[in-house]
Amino acid sequence: MNTQTAATHEHPTTLVLPPRLTASAQTMRATAQARGLVTVQLPTFDIPAELRAGHLHAGPDFADRVAPPLGIGLLQAPEDWLARLPHTWTGRHIAAMPIREAYELRRPAFIKSPNDKQIRAMVYSDGSRLPGPDEVDAETTVVLVSDVVEFSAEYRLYLLDGTVHTGSRYAEHGRLSLGPLSAEATSFGTDLLAECGQALPSAIVVDVGKIDGRWAVIEANAAWASGMYTSDPQRALDVLLRAAAPAHTCTARDRPFLRSPGTQVHGQPMDPSHGRT
Structure with a gap:
């Protein structure tokens, strides 16, 4: 486990990082360390029993494994937020739907998962090109379907x-x-x-x-x-530390936006x- 000091695992300003870091994540780690946070890069998705942390920077798969046991609350937009915006803000038609409905599309469309990477974000020639029911749950998997622009x-x-x-x-x-x-x-x-x-x-x-x-x-x-x-790394870190923080510190305003894995x-x-x- 890569950490500044093992004695500070109980510090609430510990930032947890995944096994592989992008260049951006490396910058975020350095920025957090410069601010005085402890950073812990886990070698796997397994959490050491002694680890205590209040923040996280990682993709959804790692976050869903690590955040709940550590008591980290993750903020995200509602799955249908983009689809509910009016055309004046999006400039194109966008719909949120179960992937089973998207299978029926017979026109090109840009299709993606709302908050995860489960469905690759790209232009599909039609709905038959999407991952099938043998790969995803056709009833619970939601996708955003957009005009191609x-x-x-x-x-x-x-x-x-x-x-x-x-x-x-x-x-x-x-x-x-x-x-x-x-x-x-x-x-x-x-x-x-x-x-x-x-x-x-x-x-x-x-x-x-x-x-x-x-x-x-x-x-x-x-x-x-x-x-x-x-982006300014220090100011990006400000946003990150609010978006992934101890769940008990989440305000009433933000509570509806807490991520629940699988829901x-x-x-x-x-x-x-x-x-x-």
């Missing part, structure tokens, strides 16, 4: 307490292109929070971009599982005037 620029926004805390450009015309957060992307994120922020947890990542010159929401991602690209997640109701039925 091209984003000319894509930005990651780290959101905290109703503000854009930091962010970064990460793609242009579908290709990786790292750059600073633009004033336009920040303004769009601020407007989104003002109108629809109550339907999101207090700490979350939202990706936004441009479709034919107009800003649109791409998707929401859990901050504890997101790469920071060129649907439904957040606070969106104003009917802002949603799609």
Whole structure:
């Protein structure tokens, strides 16, 4: 087990990391250490009996194994949040549905899992190309089905307490292109929070971009599982520490957004005037 000091396992500011680290996760680890947190990189998904930790940075599979026994509460957007946003915010039609319904699609569509990587995010020529009932539970597996569009620029926004805390450009015309957060992307994120922020947890990542010159929401991602690209590491860490924190510290506002492995997640109701039925 890779840790700064084994004597501090009971410290509530211990940050747990998975066996494999991306470059972004390595930066997050270094940032946490510079702030005085203890970081523990586990060699496997097994939790040492003596480990006590309050925070986590990892993908959903590792998080689902490690967070519940450690008492870490994980915030994420509701599975149907993107589908309930009005067209003015998304710029395209998006529906959340059980994958059994998506099997019936006979047109190209961009399809993905809402919060996990179970269903690979990509354009499917039709629903028959999706993983079949022998691979996933056709009744409980939810997918987001979207019109196929091209984003000319894509930005990651780290959101905290109703503000854009930091962010970064990460793609242009579908290709990786790292750059600073633009004033336009920040303004769009601020407007989104003002109108629809109550339907999101207090700490979350939202990706936004441009479709034919107009800003649109791409998707929401859990901050504890997101790469920071060129976002300010210290400010990204601020969001992470709220998004994956001791469950007993979760506020009443954020409690509806706690992730429960293997169950649907439904957040606070969106104003009917802002949603799609």
